Amino acid sequence: MSILAAYDGDVWIDWSWVGDHGDEIVTHLREHAELTALSIGLGLLIAVPLGLLAAFHPRVRGVTIAATGVLYTIPSLAAFALLLPWTGLSRATAVIPLASYTLLIIIRNIVAGIHGVPREVREAATGMGYTSAARIGWVDIPLALPAMFAGLRIALVTVIGLIPVAALVGQGGLGRLMRDGFDRGFRTPLTVGIVLTVALAVVCDLAVLLAQRVLMPWSRRRRA
Amino acid sequence: MRKVFAGSGAPAVGDLSLDIPAGQIVVLVGPSGCGKTTTLKMINRLIEPTGGEIFVLGTEVHSVSAPVLRRSIGYVIQQIGLFPHRTIEANMATVPRLLGWDKARIRARVDELADLVGLDRGLLRRYPSELSGGQQQRVGVARALAADPPILLMDEPYSAVDPIVRAHLQDELLALQRRVHKTIVLVTHDIDEAIKLGDQVAILNVGGVLEQYATPAEVLRAPASEFVARFLGRERGLKRLALIRVDEVPRVDGPVVDINATPDEARAVMDKWNVDWAGVRDGHRLLGWASGRDLDGRARVGDAPLQPFQSWVTTETTLREALDVLLNSSTRVAVVVDDDNNYLGMLTVEQISEGIL
Numbered sequence: 001m002s003i004l005a006a007y008d009g010d011v012w013i014d015w016s017w018v019g020d021h022g023d024e025i026v027t028h029l030r031e032h033a034e035l036t037a038l039s040i041g042l043g044l045l046i047a048v049p050l051g052l053l054a055a056f057h058p059r060v061r062g063v064t065i066a067a068t069g070v071l072y073t074i075p076s077l078a079a080f081a082l083l084l085p086w087t088g089l090s091r092a093t094a095v096i097p098l099a100s101y102t103l104l105i106i107i108r109n110i111v112a113g114i115h116g117v118p119r120e121v122r123e124a125a126t127g128m129g130y131t132s133a134a135r136i137g138w139v140d141i142p143l144a145l146p147a148m149f150a151g152l153r154i155a156l157v158t159v160i161g162l163i164p165v166a167a168l169v170g171q172g173g174l175g176r177l178m179r180d181g182f183d184r185g186f187r188t189p190l191t192v193g194i195v196l197t198v199a200l201a202v203v204c205d206l207a208v209l210l211a212q213r214v215l216m217p218w219s220r221r222r223r224a
Numbered sequence: 225m226r227k228v229f230a231g232s233g234a235p236a237v238g239d240l241s242l243d244i245p246a247g248q249i250v251v252l253v254g255p256s257g258c259g260k261t262t263t264l265k266m267i268n269r270l271i272e273p274t275g276g277e278i279f280v281l282g283t284e285v286h287s288v289s290a291p292v293l294r295r296s297i298g299y300v301i302q303q304i305g306l307f308p309h310r311t312i313e314a315n316m317a318t319v320p321r322l323l324g325w326d327k328a329r330i331r332a333r334v335d336e337l338a339d340l341v342g343l344d345r346g347l348l349r350r351y352p353s354e355l356s357g358g359q360q361q362r363v364g365v366a367r368a369l370a371a372d373p374p375i376l377l378m379d380e381p382y383s384a385v386d387p388i389v390r391a392h393l394q395d396e397l398l399a400l401q402r403r404v405h406k407t408i409v410l411v412t413h414d415i416d417e418a419i420k421l422g423d424q425v426a427i428l429n430v431g432g433v434l435e436q437y438a439t440p441a442e443v444l445r446a447p448a449s450e451f452v453a454r455f456l457g458r459e460r461g462l463k464r465l466a467l468i469r470v471d472e473v474p475r476v477d478g479p480v481v482d483i484n485a486t487p488d489e490a491r492a493v494m495d496k497w498n499v500d501w502a503g504v505r506d507g508h509r510l511l512g513w514a515s516g517r518d519l520d521g522r523a524r525v526g527d528a529p530l531q532p533f534q535s536w537v538t539t540e541t542t543l544r545e546a547l548d549v550l551l552n553s554s555t556r557v558a559v560v561v562d563d564d565n566n567y568l569g570m571l572t573v574e575q576i577s578e579g580i581l
Contacts, residue, residue, distance in 0.1 A: 124305030127270055127377075128367070129295035129322050142309045218309045218351045 014188040021189075029196055031172035032163055036204070038095045039159045040152070043102030050103070051110030051148075052141070061111060068104040076101070076162050080169040094166035094173075101162065102155035109151025113144025146219045149212045153205050160201040164193065174200075235274070236262045237432030244424075246281075246374070249401060249408040251422035253415055255455070259432030260411045264377050267409065268297045280375060295319055298368030298376035298406070302384050304360050306352035312363050313348040319371040337366040340403075342396065358389040365397070369404070378410040382417065394420055415456060419444070419463055427452050441467050445580075464580045465544035470537055470571065473579040475560050478570035480505050483526035487519035501555055504530055508566040513555060533559045539568070543576050550576070 018025070054061040079097035087093040117140050125139045126132075167175025174193040181190030213220055237259035244250045252260040265271040267278060269290045278285045285293055306315050313334050320330045338345050341362040352360055361381065368376055382390040394417065401408065412418055418425045419440040427435045427443065429451055436448035444464040447453040456463065480503035481490045490502045500516040504525050512530035522528050535553035537546045537560055550558040550571065558571040 118303070118305070118308075120301055120303035120305035121307060122305075123270070124299070124301060125307070127268060127294055127299035127301070128319050129291045129293075131291045134322075139307060143307075216309065218353070 010185070010187045012187055013191045017186075017188045018192060025177065025192060025196070028172060028174050028176050028193075029200070031176075032160070032174045032197070032200060035091065035094055035098070035163050035166070035171070035173055036156065036160050036200070038091065039098035039163075040102060040156060042095060042099035043106060043155060043159075044152075046099070047103045047106035048110065051107040052114070052136075054107055055111045055114035055144075056136075064107055065104070065111075068100075068107055071100045072104040074100075076165045077168060080166055080171075084169055089170045091171070093169060094163065094171040098159050098162055098166070101158060105155045105158065106148070106151045109147050109154075110144065113147030113151075114140055116147060117143045142216075145216055146212065149208060149216075153208050156204045156208065157201045160197060160204065164197060235431060237266070237273075239276075240428075240432045240434055242426060242434065242437065244407060244409060246407045247405045248423035249410060249421055250424045250426060251418040252409065252411045252426050252428060253413065253418035253422075253455075254428035254435075255430065256413065257430045258428035259430075260413075260428050261379055263428070263432060264379055264409055264411045267375075268294050268299060268377055291322075295322055295371065296373050296375070298370075298373045300364050300368045300376065300378040300381045302380040304364040304384075306360055306363060306367070308352050311349055311351060312343075312355070315352065315363060316348075316367050316370050318367055319373075323371055325371075333370060337370060340369070340400065341366045357385050358393060361385060361389075361393055362396070365400070369406075374407060376406045376408045378408060380411055380413070383412070383414070390417075397421065416463070419467065427455060461580055462544055462547075465547060465576065466542050468543045468579050469539065470541045470543065470546055470558075470560055471539040473543065473571070473575050475569035475571050475575060478503055478557060478559075480510065480567075480570075481525055482506075483511065483524065485525045487522055487525065487528075490514070490519055490525045491516065499555075501531075503533070503559075503570075504528075505567055510559060510561070510567040535559055536561055537571070538563065543579050546571055547573075547576050 050060075050064055054064040074097070076097060079100075080093055083093045083096060087096070121139065121143065122135065125135045130139065163171075163173045164175030164178055167173060167179050174197045177189040177193035177196075181187060181193065240259070240263060242250075242263075252263055254260050262271055266273045267280065267285065269285055280293070280297065306312075307318070310318075316334045316337050317330045320333060325333070334348065335345060337343075338348060343359060343362050343366065347355060347359065352363070355363065364381070368378075382393055385393065398421065410421060412421075422440050424437065425440050425443050426437045429435050435455075436443055436452045438448075441464065443452065444456060444460050444467070447456055447460075453460075479493050479497035479499050479501070481493050483504055483506045494500060494502050494516055501513045502516075502525065503513045504511045506526075510533065511526075512532045514525055514528040514530055518528040519525065531554075533553070533555065535549040535555070535558045537549055537558045539560065539562065541549075546558045550556060550573065556572065560568040560571060562568055
């Protein structure tokens with residue numbers, strides 16, 4: 001209640017503050033985007049090969065889903081705090097936990113995507129003379145891409161929303177603005193931080209959606 | 225060849241031996257569990273036989289790698305299995321691409337294939353989901369024929385489409401086969417489809433037991449076992465009629481008189497045929513028929529009011545259709561004409577039943 005009381009009478013946004021702190025806001029936005037890119041990049045680097053392996057090997061699948069599921073349950077603040085003694089104030093403190101959260105999402109979607117490839121399409125491919133490897137590369141994976149992209153979108157939005165928490169352990173990003181607002185009982189940086197975080201999530205989500213439509217024109221052309 | 229599935233005591237296909245003549249349509253037909261699909265899939269090694277040998281054009285199928293073998297055998301399945309992420313054109317180009325054809329050759333072949341299966345070239349750039357079921361099925365056949373394989377395997381190709389489209393696609397396959405002369409092995413559970421499409425029909429019983437292997441006409445004329453007779457069902461006679469053409473049975477001149485005949489002459493003909501009407505012809509044309517009671521007081525038959533015949537058939541019509549036409553006509557005859565409408569003769573129920581003796 002004391003925090004809320006501190007905002008009494010404060011406006012949601014003070015444009016003059018925004019004008020004066022333009023550079024700082026842009027820097028935090030850029031940091032936020034960079035942390036997102038690093039976390040998603042690392043996540044994809046691990047999750048794509050693991051997910052494909054899991055999709056085709058039931059044993060790998062069981063272990064992978066269980067392990068990434070456990071990772072997913074670790075509260076983000078706890079994960080950041082746990083890593084702090086080893087990674088200190090480097091970006092790794094934020095990126096490692098964030099990337100680990102994307103694993104379950106991406107891997108599950110890869111598995112679902114590969115398993116969603118119609119049986120008859122696979123049979124037709126094999127029956128026409130694709131080798132197993134060629135079929136996986138030219139038929140199974142392309143057909144699983146829409147599901148993989150759906151997973152990527154969820155992972156992106158999740159990571160962008162979690163990055164502000166990393167500000168509590170000294171990481172950059174838009175969370176800095178929010179923390180600043182909290183600490184000083186001043187609403188404007190809080191508002192700017194929240195709005196830009198949501199905006200970044202929406203823009204990234206739409207960008208991936210757009211990329212999917214361009215890369216996979218077949219996935220939206222459906223007859224009514 | 226034989227096939228025993230792991231964990232199963234009884235073989236899915238036990239010691240089946242089948243000689244499939246080149247350039248013919250052989251239909252494997254039987255109830256579910258008869259191993260017809262298993263047999264088909266052993267030909268392109270989608271299912272590996274437990275024992276035995278399978279020769280395709282004199283080469284044992286295990287002497288080459290499975291993918292290489294499959295590129296030389298066209299394969300069409302019930303659910304079609306087009307690649308949803310590729311255009312119709314790219315779908316058709318699948319096997320030529322695997323075989324490493326150059327782009328110009330593939331393009332030319334795709335156009336040729338579209339024409340061959342009757343697919344509008346404007347659809348080539350579309351995706352499979354934008355096509356109707358019948359169009360997709362045509363693409364499936366075109367894709368299987370792309371690299372001009374001598375052999376085509378078809379696994380229940382028409383069971384997923386509605387009856388009207390199915391009949392149409394069956395006719396298309398027969399027309400296509402008259403041009404490409406492939407060796408086609410087709411699996412179906414529908415005996416009527418087997419009779420319509422097959423040059424040879426292999427009727428399989430549960431466990432891959434070959435009950436009869438013969439032409440459809442022979443199977444219908446002389447079922448080899450109680451099982452075959454039961455599987456053929458009740459309308460065996462009618463099914464046989466569907467295989468025989470009007471040309472193949474003798475026809476009669478019928479109660480037909482010249483347009484200038486007198487009523488007395490006409491009555492004599494009517495008495496001879498034991499009917500109360502007479503067909504009236506003018507040279508090669510059969511104009512219609514006159515009823516006996518309309519002849520009184522006419523100078524010649526042609527002056528009487530003529531009723532049109534509604535039961536025209538050609539020499540190519542099946543007896544089954546001819547019978548249908550005949551039963552629906554008031555004169556109880558089917559009028560046979562040639563392509564130029566010249567009168568050739570008539571069929572009655574007697575001639576048709578003679579046809580299946």
